[in-house]
Amino acid sequence: MAFISVKDMYKTYGSEKNAAHALNGVSLSISMGEFVVLIGKSGSGKTTLLNVISGLSVPSSGEVLINNTSIWKLSDKERTVFRRKNIGMVYQDYSLIPDFTVKENIELPSYIDNRKMDVYLYDSVLELLELKDKDDKFPNELSGGEQQRVAFARAIVNKTKLLLADEPTGNLDSVSAQEIMNILKRCWMEFGMTILMVTHDLDLAKQAPRILTIKDGIIEQDLKVFELL
Amino acid sequence: MNNTSQIVLLVWKRHWKRNRFLLSVFTLALLVLLLSSFLVTSKAATTQEQRKESYGSWHLCFTSPSEGLINKIENHIAVKYAGAMSAIGEGFSNGVPVGTVGTVDDDMIKIGRLKLLAGSWPTAEKEIAVEEAYLLRMGLSLDLGQTIALEVHVCDEETDDIIIDEYELVGIVRNYSANWNNGLLSLVNIFVEWDKETKSTTYYCELYPKYEKAIDDIKNLSTTDPSISVLSNDRTYLSYEAKEESLSDYVVRSTIALIEVFAGAVVVEIDLRNRRQEILVLRRIGMTKTYLLRTYFLELSTVLILSVVIGNLAFVLLVSLIYGVCYGLGVGKTVFYPTLNVRHYILASALFLAGSVVVILFSALRLSEITKKTNTFHEAKRSMKRLRSKKYRSILVKLVYIRRRTTSLIIVSALIFCIAFITGVRVLDTVHELKVSLDYYPYDYSFGLLGTTPYYEIGEEKIDGIRSAYGVKDILVFSDHGYRNALFMQQDDKAYRDMIKRIHSYEWAEELNSNSDDSFVSVVGVSSNAWEEYENVLGIKAPSSGEAILYLPDLVENERGVLLCDDLGTIDGSLNRIRNHSVNVGDKISVMGDYGEIAYFTVKYIIYSQLDLAPSWRFYYPYVLMCNSVDLKDSFEERFTYVAVYSDPKAIGYQTDVELSRFSDLGMSNHRLERKNMISDLVSQIVITAIIMVLMVLLLFFLWMGAEDANGRKTKQINTILWQEGMEKERLLLLDFLSSFIDLMKALMTGCLSASLVLILRGMYLFDYLGLSSITKQNRLLWAISTIDFGEIIVLLVLKVVFVLCFAYFIARYINSIEE
Ligand SMILES: Nc1ncnc2c1ncn2[C@@H]1O[C@H](COP(=O)(O)OP(=O)(O)OP(=O)(O)O)[C@@H](O)[C@H]1O
Numbered sequence A: 001m002a003f004i005s006v007k008d009m010y011k012t013y014g015s016e017k018n019a020a021h022a023l024n025g026v027s028l029s030i031s032m033g034e035f036v037v038l039i040g041k042s043g044s045g046k047t048t049l050l051n052v053i054s055g056l057s058v059p060s061s062g063e064v065l066i067n068n069t070s071i072w073k074l075s076d077k078e079r080t081v082f083r084r085k086n087i088g089m090v091y092q093d094y095s096l097i098p099d100f101t102v103k104e105n106i107e108l109p110s111y112i113d114n115r116k117m118d119v120y121l122y123d124s125v126l127e128l129l130e131l132k133d134k135d136d137k138f139p140n141e142l143s144g145g146e147q148q149r150v151a152f153a154r155a156i157v158n159k160t161k162l163l164l165a166d167e168p169t170g171n172l173d174s175v176s177a178q179e180i181m182n183i184l185k186r187c188w189m190e191f192g193m194t195i196l197m198v199t200h201d202l203d204l205a206k207q208a209p210r211i212l213t214i215k216d217g218i219i220e221q222d223l224k225v226f227e228l229l
Numbered sequence B: 001m002n003n004t005s006q007i008v009l010l011v012w013k014r015h016w017k018r019n020r021f022l023l024s025v026f027t028l029a030l031l032v033l034l035l036s037s038f039l040v041t042s043k044a045a046t047t048q049e050q051r052k053e054s055y056g057s058w059h060l061c062f063t064s065p066s067e068g069l070i071n072k073i074e075n076h077i078a079v080k081y082a083g084a085m086s087a088i089g090e091g092f093s094n095g096v097p098v099g100t101v102g103t104v105d106d107d108m109i110k111i112g113r114l115k116l117l118a119g120s121w122p123t124a125e126k127e128i129a130v131e132e133a134y135l136l137r138m139g140l141s142l143d144l145g146q147t148i149a150l151e152v153h154v155c156d157e158e159t160d161d162i163i164i165d166e167y168e169l170v171g172i173v174r175n176y177s178a179n180w181n182n183g184l185l186s187l188v189n190i191f192v193e194w195d196k197e198t199k200s201t202t203y204y205c206e207l208y209p210k211y212e213k214a215i216d217d218i219k220n221l222s223t224t225d226p227s228i229s230v231l232s233n234d235r236t237y238l239s240y241e242a243k244e245e246s247l248s249d250y251v252v253r254s255t256i257a258l259i260e261v262f263a264g265a266v267v268v269e270i271d272l273r274n275r276r277q278e279i280l281v282l283r284r285i286g287m288t289k290t291y292l293l294r295t296y297f298l299e300l301s302t303v304l305i306l307s308v309v310i311g312n313l314a315f316v317l318l319v320s321l322i323y324g325v326c327y328g329l330g331v332g333k334t335v336f337y338p339t340l341n342v343r344h345y346i347l348a349s350a351l352f353l354a355g356s357v358v359v360i361l362f363s364a365l366r367l368s369e370i371t372k373k374t375n376t377f378h379e380a381k382r383s384m385k386r387l388r389s390k391k392y393r394s395i396l397v398k399l400v401y402i403r404r405r406t407t408s409l410i411i412v413s414a415l416i417f418c419i420a421f422i423t424g425v426r427v428l429d430t431v432h433e434l435k436v437s438l439d440y441y442p443y444d445y446s447f448g449l450l451g452t453t454p455y456y457e458i459g460e461e462k463i464d465g466i467r468s469a470y471g472v473k474d475i476l477v478f479s480d481h482g483y484r485n486a487l488f489m490q491q492d493d494k495a496y497r498d499m500i501k502r503i504h505s506y507e508w509a510e511e512l513n514s515n516s517d518d519s520f521v522s523v524v525g526v527s528s529n530a531w532e533e534y535e536n537v538l539g540i541k542a543p544s545s546g547e548a549i550l551y552l553p554d555l556v557e558n559e560r561g562v563l564l565c566d567d568l569g570t571i572d573g574s575l576n577r578i579r580n581h582s583v584n585v586g587d588k589i590s591v592m593g594d595y596g597e598i599a600y601f602t603v604k605y606i607i608y609s610q611l612d613l614a615p616s617w618r619f620y621y622p623y624v625l626m627c628n629s630v631d632l633k634d635s636f637e638e639r640f641t642y643v644a645v646y647s648d649p650k651a652i653g654y655q656t657d658v659e660l661s662r663f664s665d666l667g668m669s670n671h672r673l674e675r676k677n678m679i680s681d682l683v684s685q686i687v688i689t690a691i692i693m694v695l696m697v698l699l700l701f702f703l704w705m706g707a708e709d710a711n712g713r714k715t716k717q718i719n720t721i722l723w724q725e726g727m728e729k730e731r732l733l734l735l736d737f738l739s740s741f742i743d744l745m746k747a748l749m750t751g752c753l754s755a756s757l758v759l760i761l762r763g764m765y766l767f768d769y770l771g772l773s774s775i776t777k778q779n780r781l782l783w784a785i786s787t788i789d790f791g792e793i794i795v796l797l798v799l800k801v802v803f804v805l806c807f808a809y810f811i812a813r814y815i816n817s818i819e820e
């Protein structure tokens, strides 16, 4: 049974005259606990696909099922609640609130969800991400890699099921990027998360067990690691 | 086209949206300034017109001056008009007095604002023009050309001439005499052409406005002839004080101007912040500081000049529109008299321009400061420090906190709220005046000056006359028969009696025979129809013949040994209270009459309070005997009478004024007219306040929108992150609403608190000490504080909070955006 299933997904930006067809009939399915990397040229529709799956941008047509819930059939409010309970997002620009400390940024989703943050999980994730002594710092006082780790921590501490990451290593040097990749792999293995990651870095992509390639809004290849090797 | 202007043009094009906002704020600010100045001058002019319309406009008058004096007056440089009104005699028709017959000259017609409703002024013998009300009173129609038979009793001590003749009615004069307090002057009601000499001529002068101060000089002209009395204009119906440009007007105007400049500063600051990134980039790619300054300055100057042009154009357009509407619709000058004080107008424009230039120069200085800070890291560090100290706050509080607007924006809003609060209080003040007038004078007219000598005797005949006058519904009569020796026949109540003597002696020492062992009572008669009120309030019935009501309030001796009557039970309970009289209901009292005879009364009730029922302060002294006035006529001479008149609401008020003005020798007060004036004052106050407030709110709106625009990117960024992390859009809206609301509330509270502070300082006479007493006197704010109750203040505040709620909602709707 697929955990994520995308069917006949089309997404067009703009009006008819100068329309940009970002997705041209994407279908894919990802099982529970898979680690998938999405690669493709700039402008091929990776971000668009991720946003459609996460419920952030409205598709022109098509269906997205996550854990048997068709998210685009939910109301806006229901979808928002569904997102915050099930999907963790990590972006290239980290998306941290500069006025909040690390701890506050991580705490934010549970605050929005009106619940207490899992303190044990928080501690162990911070330990894992080597942010232990940085949790009262502000984002501006951290390096890019550290900031991205905070963004991961925020996603992991609050939702352990599905993690969508859009070029999380895009702004980082190769060492930091590898660190992030290691974290992702540990998350995948230790917490049993389902992960869909977009990247440009083929070296990183190769470390994932499954790679999807996208071109002009269509899934071109679906490779298992051994095929690529 | 040179390089600089090209760049300015380019920058203008790029910055159009931002500059449009700057432009609208500047323009609106200028418009508020000019328009409020215009409205204030117009209102003053309208009041002046109303005054002239009602009372005429004369500065002083001479009664029966000599030929020589007239000459001197007429040739005096300060005199604009000098007109004469001469009374020939009293007119009678069928033996009934129908008004004063006399003449006026042309100048007097101008001075007195005498107007013809129809026809012309008499030019030939046997032609007459009559005041409308007097024509109606004679029972005649308003047809011109009719013949009227009159007998004129010429007023002349030597001869007792009576001229009996028939006259042709050639003109109907608009009622005017009712508006003049003709105490000593005779006002003509029936105008004739008369070429013989008259004995009673009054000479009125109106001065040129610029020579108004010469009034004493002209008064001195008459010192050679002491028999002439000179009267100033305070003899008009409702006393009028020359209204100078008051300081408080200036204070209000300059406060508005200050707000304007402040608003400009805030807007420019916002603009500057918007440009910060751009400026930094320009500096980095090598633009020189002076170059940057020049372009920036040029750009803002064009915005400023454009806004001055547009603002002035809009103002001129609006004013001509108002002029057009007023003249097109024939709106009378007494309703609204649009008056543009060109001097004020130019001054306001110049002030605005100067203030704005200062603001721009100042911001240009800030600009160079920004360019110095090529590294924003420093600043980031500083703000981090600030934030860290707030770490203990909860996330919600922090979310609201980081959305805070600039402090100055809050201050501007606070100032606007402050003005709104004060004007609100001022309107309430007028409402209060009206309420007090209704409370203390629920009747429409009253006769009799309270507590003055010589005593007025009104008499039954005149009371009947008042009662039967047009429009009179009900009259209440209170007669005061002075202090009388009295003897309590049952009890010897010496202690209490001495106490009362002490009280009375404060006021009427000479009247009291202190050697006598008798008591003194003041004897008061109350007409039978007035008892209803006493029955309602005190539960006592009207006494019948030979019965009386005794008023024995609690006495209290204060620290200084002064005795007070605790009529309302309001005096401090800790003071020594005396109520130990031994008078009882059913006791007999003998009171000495005017002619030595003695009247006996039985005490029917003893009352301890008069509440607000008594129209005279004398009624508040103890031992007042209140009887039905009918009883008193025989044995007690009347000293003073107070008549309260209720008019029929269906009657034409003006007509009733005219009717009752016949009795103005009795010291009439026209509460109806006072109230009418108060209401029209209130209406114009509300209208002007509303207009200024609407403009202010518009300004406020622009300001906040501008600030939100500047803040927009940050808000949007945070909103987007929150939304990505799963916050519902409704909650985001609520959050935006909450933060705007808190900011606005801060402004509201600051504004209201500072307004209250102004009010309180005013109450403490602080402005008097500072020599700014005109602020205090003009608006009677001390009085306002003592009378406005908390309920009203709370209503005022609730209204403002509701406004803030709506306003915050609109702002939230405006700023609430997410990047999807
Ligand atoms: N908001 C938008 N409005 C219009 N067109 C858009 C918008 N966002 C994306 N596009 C267009 O849709 C197409 C796909 O964009 P998308 O951002 O998904 O590419 P991408 O694969 O993520 O590229 P990159 O690797 O550079 O991030 C592009 O051609 C882009 O121009």
Ligand SMILES: [Mg+2]
Pocket: A046, A047, A048, A166
């Ligand atoms: Mg992308």
